[in-house]
Amino acid sequence: MNKNILCYGEVLWDAFGDVKKAGGAPMNVARHLVQQHNEVQFASSVGTDASGEELADFLKNNGLFSDLIQHDEKLPTCEVTVQLDEQNQATYIIPQPVSWDNIRFTKELENAAKNAGAVVFGSLACRQRTSLDTLLEVLDASQGLKIFDVNLRPPHYDVATIEALAARANVVKMNEEEADLLIHGNSGDLKEKIKEFHGKFHTSVICVTRGEHGAIVWKDHEFYEHPGFKVTVADTVGAGDSFLATFITGLLNDAPMQPLVEKACAVGSFVASQRGANPVYNIDEITSEKLLEYK
Secondary structure (H helix, E strand, O other): OOOEEEEEOOOEEEEEOOEEEEEOHHHHHHHHHHHOOOEEEEEEEEEOOHHHHHHHHHHHHOOOOOOOEEEEOOOOOOEEEEEEOOOOOEEEEOOOOOHHHHOOOOHHHHHHHHOOOEEEEEOHHHOOHHHHHHHHHHHHHOOOEEEEEOOOOOOOOOHHHHHHHHHHOOEEEEEHHHHHHHOOOOOOOHHHHHHHHHHHHOOOEEEEEOHHHOEEEEEOOEEEEEOOOOOOOOOOOOHHHHHHHHHHHHHHOOOOHHHHHHHHHHHHHHHHOOOOOOOOOOHHHOOHHHHHHHO
């Protein structure tokens, strides 16, 4: 299987009070994929302002800068205000329009899509028509797995667009709240909701993360579950991104599904126990036993 991965979407600065860190779910997923020894390309756009130059330098230092990073002369680089509640759950104040609202379909991006074994995309960068249309062209050009990280950021989405993206995906990853929003069946049971989602969108793999309660995955008409790991949470930023990166790595390497779900939960739990979205780790050292140190 072709293991080259193209991640598409937003890159930005997350501002935690006076501290800012490079972020954006697709970029975070890309960084975790790199940590897990994958070949990754990242497509986005930054402004020509000082923040954009800093982001470009950051991407260069992390092996994610290429001609797929566009520079917008009219729109600013995105800076997001992150607020943490008493449980260290994050909420985001996201300005618009910003540079990644205007990602254009280029020959370089078309070639990257054609050569990718998987395309990873989310919903936020689809809030404006230009970047949405570009993504649809990327998906049309790609013969690889199409992996939709739903990752809703109210009010920056509409359900019709989310459903259109879900219909184009082979793999969909969402959390429980997103599942409740997107699946309108009569059953309150999560497994029945997942079956209803498959019936509507014909998705090959459906993954629902459940925070501290782990995750449930549907693949080939079978369910795989893990109850999660108990850790002391530093913040939840990047936990879902690291889960997804681990899950993608396993999919592309034909990993058995039950151990893969456990591994993805373990990596997500480890990241939640650390401050920031991208702590450094050795993927082989994150085990059930090792996580006992972070309770």
